[in-house]
Structure formats: structure tokens, C-alpha cells
Amino acid sequence: MNLDLNRILDAGMEVAQSVKDAAVDLADKGKKQVELLNAQNKLARAQRQLGALVYSLIQSGEENRELVDKYVQAIAGIEAEIDRIKAQPEFTAAPAAEKEIRHCPQCGAEVEEDALFCHRCGAQL
Ligand SMILES: [Zn+2]
Structure with missing residues (x-):
């Protein structure tokens, strides 16, 4: 009787542990997603600022x-x-549903x- 009870308790502990592990995995994954989103936002901001800078310089x-160069280095970073x-x-395990890949009709x-223009051939997109 006691033995059975112990086995049941052990099994319960194992389930509890694996549920906890899964929760930690999910939390970790969420944190990474947020980290990636933040970096992507930072990239978009830096690219926009560089674009505005180049535009006003040329204007x-x-x-x-x-x-x-400072902007280019920051963006590379x-x-x-x-x-x-x-x-x-x-x-790498499960690539998030990536946006549809777009190709230049010219090249x-x-x-x-x-993108407004192809970065390789300059065709209007
Ligand atoms: Zn092209």
C-alpha cells in the first residue's frame, strides 16, 4: 500500500517537473522573441535615421x-x-512563419x- 502510494507520488512529481520544464522553455522562448523584436525595432529605427540623414545630406x-559611417557601423552591429x-x-529548430519572400522581377x-527599388539592379519594385 505504502509502496504504491510512493510510486504514485513519484509519478506525480515527474509530471509536475516536466510541466515546469515546459513552462520555463516557453518563458525562455518568449524572452528570446522579445529580444529579437527589440533588436529588429532598433535596426528599423537606425535604418530609417540613416535614410533620413542621407536624404537631407543629398538634398x-x-x-x-x-x-x-557611424550609422552604418551601428546598423552592422x-x-x-x-x-x-x-x-x-x-x-533554428522551428523557423517562425517567415514573411513571404519577395523577389525582384528584373533580376x-x-x-x-x-523595398522601393531592387538593391542589386535598381529596378523599381
Ligand atoms: Zn533587381
């Missing part, structure tokens, strides 16, 4: 290579951060979903 016929986050097992290069 006014000025150059500020130093500042442009954020991209590396995103690659690092995506390389973690949580992301077939993979282009950003909202």
Missing part, C-alpha cells in the same frame, strides 16, 4: 561621411546581434518586402 548638397539571436536553438534578387 542640401552636403556630405557627412563620418556620421554616415545590430544586424550581427539579430544573427546571434536567430542562431540560438529556439529559432530575381531577394528584396525587402517594402
Whole structure:
């Protein structure tokens, strides 16, 4: 009787433990997702600022290579951060439903979903 009870208790503990593990996995995964989203937002912001900077420089016929380079370096850093986050097992195991990949109708290069021009051939998209 006592033995049976112990076995039942043990089994119950195992179930409880695996439920807890799954919950921790989910929480971890959520944290990584948030980390990735934050990095992607940061990237989008830096890219937008760089775009605005280049636009205003060209508009006014000025150059500020130093500042442009700073943005380029910052963006490269954020991209590396995103690659690092995506390389973690949580992301490589099951690729999140990726946005549909868009291709340039002229040269077939993979282009950003909202790109106005192809980065390879310059075709209007
Ligand atoms: Zn193209």
C-alpha cells in the first residue's frame, strides 16, 4: 500500500517537473522573441535615421561621411546581434512563419518586402 502510494507520488512529481520544464522553455522562448523584436525595432529605427540623414545630406548638397559611417557601423552591429539571436536553438529548430519572400522581377534578387527599388539592379519594385 505504502509502496504504491510512493510510486504514485513519484509519478506525480515527474509530471509536475516536466510541466515546469515546459513552462520555463516557453518563458525562455518568449524572452528570446522579445529580444529579437527589440533588436529588429532598433535596426528599423537606425535604418530609417540613416535614410533620413542621407536624404537631407543629398538634398542640401552636403556630405557627412563620418556620421554616415557611424550609422552604418551601428546598423552592422545590430544586424550581427539579430544573427546571434536567430542562431540560438529556439529559432533554428522551428523557423517562425517567415514573411513571404519577395523577389525582384528584373533580376530575381531577394528584396525587402517594402523595398522601393531592387538593391542589386535598381529596378523599381
Ligand atoms: Zn533587381
